[in-house]
Amino acid sequence: MSKIFLTDTTLRDGSHTVSHQFNPDDxxxxxxxxxxxxxxxxxxxxxxxxxxxxxxxxxxxxxxFDLISAASSVLTKxxxxxxxxxxxxxxxxxxxxxxxxxxxxxxxTHVTEADISEQHIKAAKDxxxxxxxxxxxxxxxxxxxxxxxxxKMESYGADVVYVTDSGGAMLPKDVAAKIxxxxxxxxxxxxxxxxxxxxxxxxxxxxxxxxxATYIDGCLSxxxxxxxxxxxxxxxxxxxxxxxxxxxxxxxxxxxSEDVLxxxxxxxxxxxxxxxNSLMIGYAGVYSSFxxxxxxxxxxxxxxxxxxLMELGRRKAVGGQEDWIIDVAYELAHK
Amino acid sequence: MSKIFLTDTTLRDGSHTVSHQFNPDDxxxxxxxxxxxxxxxxxxxxxxxxxxxxxxxxxxxxxxFDLISAASSVLTKxxxxxxxxxxxxxxxxxxxxxxxxxxxxxxxTHVTEADISEQHIKAAKDxxxxxxxxxxxxxxxxxxxxxxxxxKMESYGADVVYVTDSGGAMLPKDVAAKIxxxxxxxxxxxxxxxxxxxxxxxxxxxxxxxxxATYIDGCLSxxxxxxxxxxxxxxxxxxxxxxxxxxxxxxxxxxxSEDVLxxxxxxxxxxxxxxxNSLMIGYAGVYSSFxxxxxxxxxxxxxxxxxxLMELGRRKAVGGQEDWIIDVAYELAHK
Numbered sequence: 014m015s016k017i018f019l020t021d022t023t024l025r026d027g028s029h030t031v032s033h034q035f036n037p038d039d040x041x042x043x044x045x046x047x048x049x050x051x052x053x054x055x056x057x058x059x060x061x062x063x064x065x066x067x068x069x070x071x072x073x074x075x076x077x078f079d080l081i082s083a084a085s086s087v088l089t090k091x092x093x094x095x096x097x098x099x100x101x102x103x104x105x106x107x108x109x110x111x112x113x114x115x116x117x118x119x120x121x122t123h124v125t126e127a128d129i130s131e132q133h134i135k136a137a138k139d140x141x142x143x144x145x146x147x148x149x150x151x152x153x154x155x156x157x158x159x160x161x162x163x164x165k166m167e168s169y170g171a172d173v174v175y176v177t178d179s180g181g182a183m184l185p186k187d188v189a190a191k192i193x194x195x196x197x198x199x200x201x202x203x204x205x206x207x208x209x210x211x212x213x214x215x216x217x218x219x220x221x222x223x224x225x226a227t228y229i230d231g232c233l234s235x236x237x238x239x240x241x242x243x244x245x246x247x248x249x250x251x252x253x254x255x256x257x258x259x260x261x262x263x264x265x266x267x268x269x270s271e272d273v274l275x276x277x278x279x280x281x282x283x284x285x286x287x288x289x290n291s292l293m294i295g296y297a298g299v300y301s302s303f304x305x306x307x308x309x310x311x312x313x314x315x316x317x318x319x320x321x322l323m324e325l326g327r328r329k330a331v332g333g334q335e336d337w338i339i340d341v342a343y344e345l346a347h348k
Numbered sequence: 349m350s351k352i353f354l355t356d357t358t359l360r361d362g363s364h365t366v367s368h369q370f371n372p373d374d375x376x377x378x379x380x381x382x383x384x385x386x387x388x389x390x391x392x393x394x395x396x397x398x399x400x401x402x403x404x405x406x407x408x409x410x411x412x413f414d415l416i417s418a419a420s421s422v423l424t425k426x427x428x429x430x431x432x433x434x435x436x437x438x439x440x441x442x443x444x445x446x447x448x449x450x451x452x453x454x455x456x457t458h459v460t461e462a463d464i465s466e467q468h469i470k471a472a473k474d475x476x477x478x479x480x481x482x483x484x485x486x487x488x489x490x491x492x493x494x495x496x497x498x499x500k501m502e503s504y505g506a507d508v509v510y511v512t513d514s515g516g517a518m519l520p521k522d523v524a525a526k527i528x529x530x531x532x533x534x535x536x537x538x539x540x541x542x543x544x545x546x547x548x549x550x551x552x553x554x555x556x557x558x559x560x561a562t563y564i565d566g567c568l569s570x571x572x573x574x575x576x577x578x579x580x581x582x583x584x585x586x587x588x589x590x591x592x593x594x595x596x597x598x599x600x601x602x603x604x605s606e607d608v609l610x611x612x613x614x615x616x617x618x619x620x621x622x623x624x625n626s627l628m629i630g631y632a633g634v635y636s637s638f639x640x641x642x643x644x645x646x647x648x649x650x651x652x653x654x655x656x657l658m659e660l661g662r663r664k665a666v667g668g669q670e671d672w673i674i675d676v677a678y679e680l681a682h683k
Contacts, residue, residue, distance in 0.1 A: 123666060123667070150635075150666070152633050153633065153664055153666075179635075180629055180630055180633050180634060180635065180636070181626070181629065181630040182629075182630045182631070182632075182633035184586070184589055184590065185551060185554065208630070209547075210626050210627055210629050210630025210631070211550065211582055211585060211586055211589075211627065211630040211631070212544075212547075212549065212550035212551075212570075212578070212579060212582040212586075212622075213550055213551050213586070214547065215546065215547035215548055215551070216520060216547075216548050216550070216551030216552075217551075219520065235547075238636060239626045239629055239636040240622075240623065240626035240627070240629070240630065243547070244547060247546055247547040250546060251519070251546055251547075251548070254519055254546075255519065284619075287547075287575075288575065291516070291545050291574040291575035292545055292546065292575070294515055294516065294517075294545050294574055294575070295515055295516040295517045295543070295545025295546040295575065296517070296545070296546070297517075298487050298488065298515050298517035299515060300485075300514075300515065301515070301573060301574040329488055331458060331485070331488075332458075
């Protein structure tokens with residue numbers, strides 16, 4: 014199994030959720046936390062792509078250029094990427110964001126309209142940007158048609174081509190068929206971007222990987238348009254449990270969600286969609302009633318409650334063995 | 349593929365979410381809406397099982413007997429079921445709820461302790477109840493051990509045996525292996541109960557069905573302990589899209605969630621976890637921006653916005669074809 018590369022789009026697809034009101038300070042904090050969590054590509058800008066801030070798509074509070082410059086000032090490892098929809102963003106916009114620090118671009122078209130990405134993909138490659146082709150609403154075309162359009166993007170020079178389930182409408186078998194066909198017919202790596210409308214975002218991402226995808230998208234806590242994207246921290250948790258090679262760090266992704274994104278989102282009157290405590294219960298495989306005891310023991314012994322839960326999972330503790338929690342906390346504090 | 353039977357546990361596992369404060373009126377409304385939506389078994393009672401209302405597990409506002417009598421008074425087709433954990437509930441309690449109208453019981457034990465279900469499963473069968481064996485925390489035991497314990501429940505007389513992922517800790521491959529082994533080794537039907545901690549509840553349910561399970565659990569809007577259960581309406585939506593045979597009705601399940609459960613839950617200061625509009629977008633496979641236009645056209649022409657979206661999905665409408673929405677609404681109103 015090849016290494017998986019994570020793209021987090023909290024600051025782009027997630028910007029729909031906050032009506033494009035992220036400010037440069039929000040963006041710097043979230044981008045830094047995502048880099049710290051090992052995310053490979055961090056996407057930033059208006060939800061509808063570069064310079065989408067219009068009366069049609071909703072005005073951003075700050076220009077994409079301001080936000081990208083802010084993020085760029087804090088990133089050293091992760092690639093800063095933008096989304097460009099030909100017809101909304103232009104080659105000139107792309108040249109501008111490159112100067113602001115963008116290292117990559119995802120050129121997005123409707124699944125049957127890859128033709129209109131040619132000029133932008135070629136221009137992006139000429140600028141030295143890492144360039145991704147992004148086939149939106151991929152559920153609407155047949156396997157053959159998606160493959161044909163993906164081959165076009167590859168021929169224009171795309172470094173990666175994505176099957177993008179913009180409507181969250183794809184079943185696992187549909188993901189497997191389309192990703193599998195791209196894997197077979199293209200030379201470049203394949204990516205998958207899911208939405209959670211049918212509750213299948215995490216598993217469709219895993220199905221995509223099994224079928225050959227190596228680029229996968231998420232948002233912290235599943236922020237994102239409509240039902241939201243795949244929660245980045247759930248992707249990292251399931252990648253760990255599946256034994257995939259990746260750069261993500263689960264605890265740091267949870268912290269990015271709970272400590273960094275949550276106050277920003279709540280400050281705008283909204284709530285996160287997920288809860289890291291319940292994710293941790295599933296990850297460690299322990300009783301949910303252990304959480305409160307583990308948090309108390311963690312505070313008392315100065316250890317991480319999550320490490321306690323992981324050890325309880327390894328020991329296969331069951332209900333009634335809550336006394337083990339203190340033992341484990343003590344051992345963790347003294348090792 | 350065999351027919352799938354849905355059990356909804358909004359009024360039992362979901363009662364954790366409302367701290368066991370459902371009242372008889374809530375229960376009657378939700379149970380009637382679930383029956384109307386084609387749910388086969390409706391589970392009612394304290395989250396921790398029959399007579400779980402104690403200082404340990406949290407007191408219910410109303411006794412299980414009151415809630416079950418209330419639900420029983422409105423049900424004619426769906427089987428009213430209770431959950432019984434030996435050690436919390438007793439055979440006497442079971443006799444009482446049978447008199448109140450329960451037609452089924454799920455006898456639940458830790459995955460390695462099926463032995464303690466013998467007396468209760470046999471007593472339930474003697475009372476003429478439809479009896480389900482429920483192996484909780486099934487992620488903690490090996491495939492061989494789960495199979496061994498399931499065979500015990502079958503030998504006591506269970507009509508169905510469940511692999512219950514109480515911690516939401518199972519990966520798709522784990523579900524496939526355990527359900528597959530039970531299917532191979534038991535004669536009775538197999539069930540699966542998922543939690544959404546890793547975001548895999550819907551897909552694990554589909555994986556269970558592919559591996560041979562025919563009994564699947566959900567809660568409206570994914571209400572339920574911790575990260576919640578599998579959203580019943582997402583199960584019905586994916587069953588439809590997969591072409592499975594089942595009795596569920598998607599629109600009525602969405603209505604049960606939005607029109608019946610939502611005001612009850614919001615009245616207790618909580619929010620639903622899902623949104624039927626975004627589910628509908630994924631189900632119909634259309635642009636999320638179509639929703640508002642479809643709702644306006646639906647109001648103007650007196651049709652269901654969901655039917656408009658379904659027709660737009662069939663016609664493969666794309667962004668920019670919003671004018672089709674009026675055409676479709678007009679046609680639906682005049683056919």
